[in-house]
Amino acid sequence: MSSQTSSSSSSSPAPAAASSSLPEAIAKAALSFPQIGKAVLRIHSGYQSFTSNLSPQSKESFAKLFILLYKSVVQLAGYISVAYAFLMDVKVAPSPTEWQQPGNILLQVLANLILLFAPTVEEWADKFPEDGRALLVANQNLYGLDLLPLLAVVYLKTGKLVRTIWEPFHFKTPIYKHLIEYFGGVCNEPHTLEELMEASYPVVIFPGGMKEALKSKEDAKYGLMWPMGKVNFARSAIRNGYTIIPVASVGVEDMLQIVHEISPQDFDFSAILGTEFSNLTIPLAVPGSYERLYIHFGDNITTKTKDPEKASNDVKAIKMVRDRTRDAILAGLERLLELQESDPKRFILDPLWKALEDGKHFANEALEDPHVKNGLTEGRKTLAKGLLFLARIIDPYVDSEMDPAQVELDKLEE
Known part of the structure; x- marks a missing residue:
């Protein structure tokens, strides 16, 4: 409680100093891990360039927020550690x-x-x-x-x-x-x-x-x-x-x-x-x-x-x-x-592939049947006429010769 209340007055510069040194410490520690060292240094440089453009008051607020987040993460890690230890101790059977x-x-x-x-x-x-x-x-x-x-x-x-x-x-x-x-x-x-x-x-x-x-x-x-x-x-x-x-x-x-x-x-x-x-x-x-x-x-x-x-x-x-x-x-x-x-x-899955192949073969054969072809053509004609009828109701002055339904119908009539 005391550390939180005192940070608002005379001790306000302290968090800023801590926050500026923390990224440097992280960056130095990361140098021992070549795989992530460069990435951490880039983050550190970005942090420095970001804070350099802030006013003193903004820096102080940002530092407080940073430390608050840091403490929250540490606290959460502690809770997770306790929960982990508790769960690991739970026994399904005594032995x-x-x-x-x-x-x-x-x-x-x-x-x-x-x-x-x-x-x-x-x-x-x-x-x-x-x-x-x-x-x-x-x-x-x-x-x-x-x-x-x-x-x-x-x-x-x-x-x-x-x-x-x-x-x-x-x-x-x-x-x-x-x-x-x-x-x-x-x-x-x-x-x-x-x-x-x-x-x-x-x-x-x-x-x-x-x-x-x-x-x-x-x-x-x-x-x-x-x-x-x-x-x-x-x-x-x-x-x-x-x-x-x-x-x-x-x-x-x-x-x-x-x-x-x-x-x-x-x-x-x-x-x-x-x-x-x-x-x-x-x-x-x-x-x-x-x-x-x-x-x-x-x-x-x-x-x-x-x-x-x-x-x-x-x-x-x-x-x-x-x-x-x-x-x-x-x-x-x-x-x-x-x-x-x-x-x-x-x-x-062989029976499934065989059924699909047989279905495809059957569909192809059916489409080649003259009766099926005629039925499909008549169906398309009916659909085209219906669309053309609706188009004329919506716009009586539509150019029927340019209407897609009329064009389709003309092709089918040929």
Whole structure:
């Protein structure tokens, strides 16, 4: 209160001095950012030239307004910071292992909506474990766009919403983070998979991770990009006696065309995604077609043993489970690519284009029919006569020979 009231009298020059030094400070600070430094300097020069033409009273008023706006922005930023902290602290469930599946009506509606816009052909080679202790190990399409159809298919088949594991950067945005958590998503941490398995949740994982979801132009479509020695999922499955279901999916990467790639030299994504993604290249893709998706659920791989703890430390057994899973996914991909190639309904919009083409062909044939031609000519004559009649009512002295309706009528009479 005191600072606001005292600024109207003896201390009035102080805000002007502060306001003149503030743009200079901003300009100097901006020099450390070459990309925006020049723009800030131009703004500063414009500010200086603008204020140099003002009277002392106007400068003082402008300075007060500037400081008021600055304080308002700082205050608003504080409110946003508090709101952000509050929202980030809101928990959908007390912990990931106490999460409960949303109501069936909501999930039924969402699952059917997903498959309405992303029609999916599914193949099941085996039964889903009745106890729900299943680990779905899948390849990942570009941008991970095959995840929602996969979840929808499994839910409609089993009534179970499979838990998903997401990279930490997904949990930095309120509302989005809460939606992920509400539908069973969990932040990827060292023991996340083990904790979900101990609570007997069905889980889906993508061993290829971000690298597989963000393939480059040079990478093979639907190729597995598992890190060397990736055996964590196999060890966890054996330790917890989980049934592994190999899942293969294709379709997304045929619909999208990569047109550009943002390399780490263009932009450093580590500040957003984390330091582990500092060398990540981000592909920019555009839709090229609208096609069906294809998902194959392979034969179950049983990992139950008499001594799970001992088996989970057996490197040979772990690698065998990992390799069986990998081979099953590759076989599923090969099977789906053949199915995709031979599917007459692969391109969803083909029936529409065919109907439009047939309609155009039918219309052209109809227009060539003599009876249709005569009917159209008579219709145009009637319209021209009607317009000519109206024109003469509006202006009896109109030159009928120059009237557009009369000209049209003369042409038709010929």
